[in-house]
Amino acid sequence: xxxxxxxxxxxxxxxxxxxxxxxxxxxxxxxxxxxxxxxxxxxxxxxxxxxxxxxxxxxxxxxxxxxxxxxxxxxxxxxxxxxxxxxxxxxxxxxxxxxxxxxxxxxxxxxxxxxxxxxxxxxxxxxxxxxxxxxxxxxxxxxxxxxxxxxxxxxxxxxxxxxxxxxxxxxxxxxxxxxxxxxxxxxxxxxxxxxxxxx
Amino acid sequence: xxxxxxxxxxxxxxxxxxxxxxxxxxxxxxxxxxxxxxxxxxxxxxxxxxxxxxxxxxxxxxxxxxxxxxxxxxxxxxxxxxxxxxxxxxxxxxxxxxxxxxxxxxxxxxxxxxxxxxxxxxxxxxxxxxxxxxxxxxxxxxxxxxxxxxxxxxxxxxxxxxxxxxxxxxxxxxxxxxxxxxxxxxxxxxxxxxxxxxxxxxxxxxxxxxxxxxxxxxxxxxxxxxxxxxxxxxxxxxxxxxxxxxxxxxxxxxxxxxxxxxxxxxxxxxxxxxxxxxxxxxxxxxxxxxxxxxxxxxxxxxxxxxxxxxxxxxxxxxxxxxxxxxxxxxxxxxxxxxxxxxxxxxxxxxxxxxxxxxxxxxxxxxxxxxxxxxxxxxxxxxxxxxxxxxxxxxxxxxxxxxxxxxxxxxxxxxxxxxxxxxxxxxxxxxxxxxxxxxxxxxxxxxxxxxxxxxxxxxxxxxxxxxxxxxxxxxxxxxxxxxxxxxxxxxxxxxxxxxxxxxxxxxxxxxxxxxxxxxxxxxxxxxxxxxxxxxxxxxxxxxxxxxxxxxxxxxxxxxxxxxxxxxxx
Numbered sequence: 072x073x074x075x076x077x078x079x080x081x082x083x084x085x086x087x088x089x090x091x092x093x094x095x096x097x098x099x100x101x102x103x104x105x106x107x108x109x110x111x112x113x114x115x116x117x118x119x120x121x122x123x124x125x126x127x128x129x130x131x132x133x134x135x136x137x138x139x140x141x142x143x144x145x146x147x148x149x150x151x152x153x154x155x156x157x158x159x160x161x162x163x164x165x166x167x168x169x170x171x172x173x174x175x176x177x178x179x180x181x182x183x184x185x186x187x188x189x190x191x192x193x194x195x196x197x198x199x200x201x202x203x204x205x206x207x208x209x210x211x212x213x214x215x216x217x218x219x220x221x222x223x224x225x226x227x228x229x230x231x232x233x234x235x236x237x238x239x240x241x242x243x244x245x246x247x248x249x250x251x252x253x254x255x256x257x258x259x260x261x262x263x264x265x266x267x268x269x270x
Numbered sequence: 271x272x273x274x275x276x277x278x279x280x281x282x283x284x285x286x287x288x289x290x291x292x293x294x295x296x297x298x299x300x301x302x303x304x305x306x307x308x309x310x311x312x313x314x315x316x317x318x319x320x321x322x323x324x325x326x327x328x329x330x331x332x333x334x335x336x337x338x339x340x341x342x343x344x345x346x347x348x349x350x351x352x353x354x355x356x357x358x359x360x361x362x363x364x365x366x367x368x369x370x371x372x373x374x375x376x377x378x379x380x381x382x383x384x385x386x387x388x389x390x391x392x393x394x395x396x397x398x399x400x401x402x403x404x405x406x407x408x409x410x411x412x413x414x415x416x417x418x419x420x421x422x423x424x425x426x427x428x429x430x431x432x433x434x435x436x437x438x439x440x441x442x443x444x445x446x447x448x449x450x451x452x453x454x455x456x457x458x459x460x461x462x463x464x465x466x467x468x469x470x471x472x473x474x475x476x477x478x479x480x481x482x483x484x485x486x487x488x489x490x491x492x493x494x495x496x497x498x499x500x501x502x503x504x505x506x507x508x509x510x511x512x513x514x515x516x517x518x519x520x521x522x523x524x525x526x527x528x529x530x531x532x533x534x535x536x537x538x539x540x541x542x543x544x545x546x547x548x549x550x551x552x553x554x555x556x557x558x559x560x561x562x563x564x565x566x567x568x569x570x571x572x573x574x575x576x577x578x579x580x581x582x583x584x585x586x587x588x589x590x591x592x593x594x595x596x597x598x599x600x601x602x603x604x605x606x607x608x609x610x611x612x613x614x615x616x617x618x619x620x621x622x623x624x625x626x627x628x629x630x631x632x633x634x635x636x637x638x639x640x641x642x643x644x645x646x647x648x649x650x651x652x653x654x655x656x657x658x659x660x661x662x663x664x665x666x667x668x669x670x671x672x673x674x675x676x677x678x679x680x681x682x683x684x685x686x687x688x689x690x691x692x693x694x695x696x697x698x699x700x701x702x703x704x705x706x707x708x709x710x711x712x713x714x715x716x717x718x719x720x721x722x723x724x725x726x727x728x729x730x731x732x733x734x735x736x737x738x739x740x741x742x743x744x745x746x747x748x749x750x751x752x753x754x755x756x757x758x759x760x761x762x763x764x765x766x767x768x769x770x771x772x773x774x775x776x777x778x779x780x781x782x783x784x785x786x787x788x789x790x791x792x793x794x795x796x797x798x799x800x801x802x803x804x805x806x807x808x809x810x811x812x813x814x815x816x817x818x819x820x821x822x823x824x825x826x827x828x829x830x831x832x833x834x835x836x837x838x
Contacts, residue, residue, distance in 0.1 A: 086385050086449040093441040093472070097479045104483030108508075112498065200490075204498040211490045 091247040095254035098219060102258045105215065106265050109208045116204070130270055132203055138195040141188040142267040148188065149256040152181035152223075156249040163245055168234070171245075175231035178252065182224035189217055209266065216262060219255050226251055303387035304797050305376050306692060308394050312369025312439070313681070315398060317764050319361035320678055322405075324757030326354045327671070327716060331750025333733035335743050347733050348415040352506065353408050354667075355513040356429070358674035359521060361401060364436050364474070366681040367524040371443045371467035374688055377788035377795060378464045380452025380804040380811075385445035389438050396435030403428025414505035419492070422502050426489035429509070433482040440471035440478075443524075452787065454806035458548075461786045461809075462541065462610075465548055466527025469555035473520045477559055481512035514666050515650035518673045519558045519603060522643060525680045526551055526607065529640045530614040532687040535782050535789075537627045540810055542617045547610060554606030554647075560599055600651035607644045614640070631702035635683025638710045642676035649721060658725075665724020668717045675713035675756055682709065682763055689767065690777030694793040697770040702763070709759040715752025719745035785810035 113130055131137070159174035192213075200210050230248045233241070286294070299307060330350055333342065342350070376384045384390050403424055407413055412421025447460060447468040457465075488508050491499045499508050511517060534541045541547060615637075618627065627633055649669050653660045660666070682705065690696040723745050729735045736742050780789040790812050791800050807814055 084449045084451075086445060089448045090386055090389075090441060090445045093444055093475055094438075097437050097441065097475050100476050101479035101483045104480035105487060107480075108484060108487055200494045203495070207491045207495050207498055208487065211487050215486065 085243050085246075087243050087247040088250060091250050095251055099254055099258055102212070102215070102262065105208075105212050106261060109212060109265060112204055112208065130205060132198060132205055135196055135198050137267055137270065138192055139267070141191045141195070142263060145185050145188045145192075146259060146263050148181050148185045149252075149259050152178045152185075153249070153252050153256050155181065156227075156245070156252050160242065160245045160249055163234075163239065163242055166239070168239055171239075172231055172234050175227055175234060175245075175248075178248075179224055179227040179231065182220050182227060186217060186220050186224070189213060189220070212262060212266065216255075216259060219258070223252060223255055301391070303383070303391055305384035305387060305390060306373050306795065308384075308387075308390050309369045309371070309373025310692065311394055312365045312372060312397075313685070315401075316361060316365035316369060317681075317760055319357065319365075319401070320760050321757055323354060323357040323362055323674075324753050324760065326350050326357060327753030328750050328757065330354060330733070331746055331753060334746040335738060335750065336733075345411070345417065348731075349408050349411065349413055351731060352413045352415070353405070355506075355510070355670065356404055356408075356413075358670055359513045359518060360397075360404065360429075360432050360436075362674050363518060363521040363677045365397060366677055367470065367522060368436060368439050368443065368474075370528070370681060370684050370688075371463075371471065371524045372439065373692060374684075374788065375443055375464045375467050376446050376450065377691070377791065377799055378461045378786050379447055379450060380455055380787040380800065380806065381446055381450035382798045382800060382803075383450075384442055385450055386442045390442040393435045393437075393439030393442065396438065397432050398435070400428045400430070400432030400435060403431065414510075415502050417502075419502070422505065423489060423493055426485055426492065426505070429485050430482055430489065433478045433485070437475050437478050437482075440474040444468055444471040444475065452804045452806055452811075455787075455811065458545075459806055459809040459811075461531050462527035462544075462547055462551065463531040464527070466551045466555075467524040469551055470520070470523030470526070473523055473555050473559040477517060477520055478512070481509060481517070484508050484512075514670045515646070515653075515673060516558050516599070516603075518670055519647055519650065520555075522646075522673055522677045522680075523551075523555050523558065525677060525684065526554060526610055526640075526643070528680060528684045528687075529636045530610060530617065531786070532632055532636055532683065533614050533627075534617050535784050535786070536630055536633055536687070537618045537624055538783055539617055539620075540785065540813075541613070542620065543613050544809060547613050550606045550609030550613070552606070553609070554603045557599055557602040557606065558647075596651070596654055600654050604644065604647045604651060607640070607647050611637075611640045611644055629703075631697070631699050631706055632683050632687040634703065634706040635679050635686060635709070638706060639676050639679035639683055642672060642679065642710075642713055646673035646676055653724075659727075660724050662730055663724040664720045664728045664730045667730055668720025668724060671720060672713065672717035675709075675716060678756070678760065679706075679709050679713060682760075685767060687782075688788070689771060690781050691788055691793050691795070693771035694777055695771050695774040696777040696781060697767060697774065701766050701770070705759050705763045705766075708755055709763075712752050712755030712757075712759050715748050716756055717749075717752070719749040719752070723749075780812075783816075785813045787811060790815070 116130060155174045155178045159171045159178070162168075162170035162174060198206055198209070200206050226248055230244050233244060238244070299311070302308060329342065330347070333347055333350075372384060372390060376382075404413075407416070407421040407425035407428060410421045411417045412423075413425040414422075416422045416425065444467075447457075447464050451457075451460065460468075485508075488499045488505055491497070492501065492505075499505075506513075530541055530547055618624070618633075646669055649665075649672065652658070653665055653669060686697050686702050723742060724730075726742060726745075728742055738746075777793050779791070779793050781793075782789065784790075787800075787804050787806075788795075790804055804811065
């Protein structure tokens with residue numbers, strides 16, 4: 072048999088975007104599951120606010136207070152990161168390379184800032200992981216989100232270096248990065264409301 | 271004097287030794303990014319693990335028929351039972367469906383490779399390592415209810431790792447169908463197997479993370495606190511839903527489309543009512559995935575009094591309110607599977623039934639596997655009818671076994687049908703047909719007695735608490751025999767397949783006069799799948815290339831087998 076020459080690679084249709092969207096949806100379901108269990112256990116608790124008509128902070132362990140300022144700053148920082156990523160996409164479409172690279176690096180800095188704010192929340196709360204249901208749920212959910220933030224940081228830096236390396240026409244990567252940032256910001260908005268606001 | 275040694279012995283000595291070649295081949299398999307190899311690794315390991323699940327099913331049956339307490343250590347039963355549940359979901363159904371989809375779907379959609387091939391390989395190794403941890407921890411008295419806390423932690427970590435691998439692998443398959451289709455192959459024209467793989471893999475990628483979330487919370491609690499989630503005893507309470515129906519039905523979805531695809535190709539007929547078939551797959555997928563989100567989905571036993579006109583409307587509203595969730599999440603998936611199996615049967619029978627095709631091993635595996643899968647969907651819905659009171663009995667176990675083993679039969683059918691494409695050689699029908707009967711008998715015997723015992727209120731999750739001397743003993747013995755038959759089926763089929771795919775009759779590139787892209791390339795295909803990029807103008811693109819349509823000699827591509835590497 073005579074071998075035919077290998078066919079040229081056909082251009083995949085927004086492969087990275089679809090892959091990122093699928094994994095982002097899986098991440099959203101992961102946090103959805105965790106928060107559902109958080110709400111279920113909070114409602115089942117004898118200290119639950121809706122059962123006892125007591126203020127919500129009684130669900131928290133004694134002496135523990137959630138610092139509001141750093142958690143609010145986390146939300147604002149993530150929202151700002153989304154704005155930066157959107158700006159990076161617009162700049163890339165306008166072939167403004169300096170602005171795109173700058174915005175990508177700034178989004179990475181936003182991720183570091185959010186991680187720093189989360190560390191501050193942990194430090195100020197000074198709550199042991201051992202000792203009760205709330206502690207387990209709080210640290211697991213926020214810890215898992217911290218892992219997602221580290222993923223966002225790595226994704227932003229990789230995209231920025233790819234861009235600086237000359238792959239300036241690859242807009243699909245930027246759109247994929249934006250999708251990931253939008254989803255984790257949406258996830259954090261729910262975490263912020265459930266864990267930091269309504270507790 | 272020359273510095274070049276021209277002696278032939280010296281030339282021979284530069285050849286790599288047999289050991290070096292073997293090591294190189296093994297390394298090539300371990301690090302492969304060829305979707306066909308990764309898919310075959312998934313299927314191969316899964317079939318071996320299926321043998322283990324059969325042994326465990328048999329041992330559980332033995333414990334249940336033994337009148338004098340426990341045959342094994344009394345504490346081992348919970349571990350065995352956990353291994354059966356975890357095994358059916360994570361070692362049998364999920365890797366078989368995902369592995370077959372990974373091997374076949376890129377070929378069907380005319381792609382040169384799977385989307386994110388390195389991620390697909392990562393998915394396989396993550397699943398394999400996680401499965402290894404699960405087996406190791408359960409064997410060492412870990413797992414749900416286990417006596418060694420650090421092995422319970424290891425079990426939970428293994429489950430999370432296996433889930434991560436399966437979600438990544440499922441995502442690569444879904445991304446392949448969505449992004450790497452050949453020009454002209456719209457989603458409406460995608461072969462049914464690829465379509466069901468898309469629906470099933472998206473459903474898996476959305477449901478398994480919820481199970482992972484519960485498992486991570488149980489793991490952290492078990493590591494540090496052991497109060498919130500009930501310690502060892504609470505593991506199955508919080509994560510058990512992911513190991514039984516309706517989650518099991520979701521895991522089986524990718525293989526649903528293999529039934530119409532293989533039977534229509536064998537019958538050399540175009541599928542009838544393709545849009546309705548797609549609706550059927552979608553119905554089964556969406557409603558089964560939605561059913562997983564329902565924590566207490568039962569058809570209530572509330573009495574509806576329609577006797578007087580005053581309470582007629584109120585009773586009617588309550589009746590609709592009670593039955594609608596059950597109809598949506600329990601009954602609708604059955605309709606979906608019924609559409610797929612029914613229209614496949616109609617395609618095969620119209621205008622005239624081809625008995626030779628009907629009696630072929632691939633058709634029989636698919637028809638019987640499909641019928642049993644449909645029975646699994648239906649029996650799960652029956653189990654949700656509250657007045658029958660099947661909760662807590664062995665009924666649920668029976669449904670899981672039925673779904674698990676029907677997927678095994680479908681997978682054996684898929685291997686018989688697509689094996690010639692993947693290995694270039696075919697399994698003789700006469701050799702494969704006995705396994706259809708053996709496997710069908712095994713699947714029915716292993717599960718149906720459990721379902722009957724559920725109606726007889728035999729308690730689940732235990733080997734005691736019921737009369738072992740009466741009819742229950744006979745039914746438990748039949749179930750044990752069913753597991754043994756399934757074990758024999760898979761074991762012997764694997765042996766026959768190994769012999770056939772290495773020394774069997776050469777299949778040719780298009781042995782069934784196929785209609786879809788996978789039959790266009792050589793058997794086995796080269797690493798890049800296609801020598802020439804295919805294009806589609808209809809849902810049966812290969813038929814369009816043949817001068818006389820169906821029933822015509824194939825005009826296929828050929829490629830050097832050498833391109834595919836060694837250790838096929």
